[in-house]
Amino acid sequence: MAETTQPPTSEAGPSIAAEGSKKEPVVVICIGMAGSGKTTFMQRLNSHLHSKNTPPYILNLDPAVSHMPYSANIDIRDTVDYKEVMKQYNLGPNGGILTALNLFTTKFDQVLGYVEKRAEDVDYILVDTPGQIEIFTWSASGAIITDAIASSLPTVVAYVVDTPRTTAPATFMSNMLYACSILYKTRLPFIIVFNKIDVQSHDFALDWMKDFESYQAALNDSGKNEYGESNYMNSLMSSMCLVLEEFYNNLRAVGVSAMTGEGMKDFFKAVEEARKEYESDYKPELERLASERAAKTEADKKSQLERLMKDMNVNDSTNSTSSESSRRRNGKGTGGKGDNPFGPYPINEREDRYYDEEEAEETDEEEQDAIRRQQEEEEEASHAPELGALDVDEPEIGGMPRSGPNGSRSEAWPKPI
Numbered sequence: 001m002a003e004t005t006q007p008p009t010s011e012a013g014p015s016i017a018a019e020g021s022k023k024e025p026v027v028v029i030c031i032g033m034a035g036s037g038k039t040t041f042m043q044r045l046n047s048h049l050h051s052k053n054t055p056p057y058i059l060n061l062d063p064a065v066s067h068m069p070y071s072a073n074i075d076i077r078d079t080v081d082y083k084e085v086m087k088q089y090n091l092g093p094n095g096g097i098l099t100a101l102n103l104f105t106t107k108f109d110q111v112l113g114y115v116e117k118r119a120e121d122v123d124y125i126l127v128d129t130p131g132q133i134e135i136f137t138w139s140a141s142g143a144i145i146t147d148a149i150a151s152s153l154p155t156v157v158a159y160v161v162d163t164p165r166t167t168a169p170a171t172f173m174s175n176m177l178y179a180c181s182i183l184y185k186t187r188l189p190f191i192i193v194f195n196k197i198d199v200q201s202h203d204f205a206l207d208w209m210k211d212f213e214s215y216q217a218a219l220n221d222s223g224k225n226e227y228g229e230s231n232y233m234n235s236l237m238s239s240m241c242l243v244l245e246e247f248y249n250n251l252r253a254v255g256v257s258a259m260t261g262e263g264m265k266d267f268f269k270a271v272e273e274a275r276k277e278y279e280s281d282y283k284p285e286l287e288r289l290a291s292e293r294a295a296k297t298e299a300d301k302k303s304q305l306e307r308l309m310k311d312m313n314v315n316d317s318t319n320s321t322s323s324e325s326s327r328r329r330n331g332k333g334t335g336g337k338g339d340n341p342f343g344p345y346p347i348n349e350r351e352d353r354y355y356d357e358e359e360a361e362e363t364d365e366e367e368q369d370a371i372r373r374q375q376e377e378e379e380e381a382s383h384a385p386e387l388g389a390l391d392v393d394e395p396e397i398g399g400m401p402r403s404g405p406n407g408s409r410s411e412a413w414p415k416p417i
């Protein structure tokens with residue numbers, strides 16, 4: 001376990017890189033059960049950072065918080081009134097908070113824009129989340145917000161635990177399982193913040209996390225039946241404890257008191273370590289995913305282009321077939337059965353089909369009769385000069401007078417004498 005309870009050698013100060021360029025700020029997302037002391041902890045972080053002359057940038061994502069002891073730079077309550085949402089959508093309090101968060105998420109790209117603009121000026125960005133933990137950790141909007149922030153800036157999760165209420169082995173186990181599920185979901189560097197250590201030291205928790213046997217002993221003390229046997233829940237919990245060993249090994253745990261300010265240095269040291277973990281583990285993974293996505297998009301584009309090219313080739317051959325037809329129609333054919341008997345006139349689709357050699361064979365009797373009739377009319381019309389053009393009605397093809405585009409007569413139509 002990456003424990004940070006020893007007195008720190010140095011506190012994470014302003015994030016200035018060795019070469020003089022400013023580091024990106026770290027985003028600390030505070031998550032915790034209702035009443036664990038998130039808001040008080042946020043206030044403590046805020047006042048600590050102010051005392052170090054590095055005021056943080058604060059985002060409040062809890063639409064239902066009634067009193068905030070600090071002012072947030074971006075506050076969800078300025079955008080959405082969750083009580084109004086409850087009324088309009090006929091929802092209960094949790095539904096109202098969730099819908100308010102969903103509505104806010106639709107504008108989160110703008111929020112991120114503001115945050116990124118201020119990233120130059122601050123070292124820490126603090127995010128307070130709704131007290132109803134599952135609304136943030138298990139909703140789509142919570143995941144969208146977390147992913148959006150984490151893909152833009154180094155991000156760590158601070159999971160606030162109410163230490164005095166976690167002293168029972170069963171409560172401890174359920175709290176740790178919850179923390180594990182959040183870690184699993186966000187996959188972000190994680191700090192467990194045992195809060196309220198002014199009331200209850202967190203040493204027991206560190207002990208249980210480090211030493212499986214001490215947790216086992218606590219379980220044995222707490223949960224034996226009247227015959228001195230372990231009950232089902234105890235066996236389950238001791239198995240769980242073994243499962244969580246790996247989780248504990250890769251975890252930072254610090255004890256703080258949001259009330260008195262104890263443990264703040266440890267906390268910021270843990271944040272600095274978590275930032276390194278973000279840079280070494282999370283960021284490369286993020287970049288790998290981004291490059292995979294880019295490669296996939298590129299491959300999709302390429303295959304679409306290839307398909308298009310293929311389609312165009314097909315069209316080309318179709319075109320060549322039709323140009324062949326048109327060549328024939330223009331009287332330059334081979335004199336075979338595909339030659340256009342109507343001469344070099346623009347002809348409609350149906351005729352076009354007819355003069356396609358392959359399709360011509362499929363043309364039915366009726367159609368051929370119709371075409372024959374047209375051909376006869378055509379021939380009759382071609383003798384018009386002899387008869388006197390004015391005496392001959394202009395023949396029509398497909399119901400359309402055979403004239404040029406602007407009503408002009410076709411060139412081939414005998415000119416009036």
Ligand SMILES: Nc1nc2c(ncn2[C@@H]2O[C@H](COP(=O)(O)OP(=O)(O)OP(=O)(O)O)[C@@H](O)[C@H]2O)c(=O)[nH]1
Pocket residue numbers: 032033034035036037038039040041065130131132195196197198199256257258259260
């Ligand atoms: N003794 C002690 N009390 C604390 C500490 N931190 C918070 N509290 C108290 O715990 C209670 C809950 O604190 P909040 O900060 O409102 O907790 P929260 O997690 O924000 O609660 P929700 O807004 O419901 O999510 C308050 O009465 C705080 O005064 C602490 O470090 N020590």
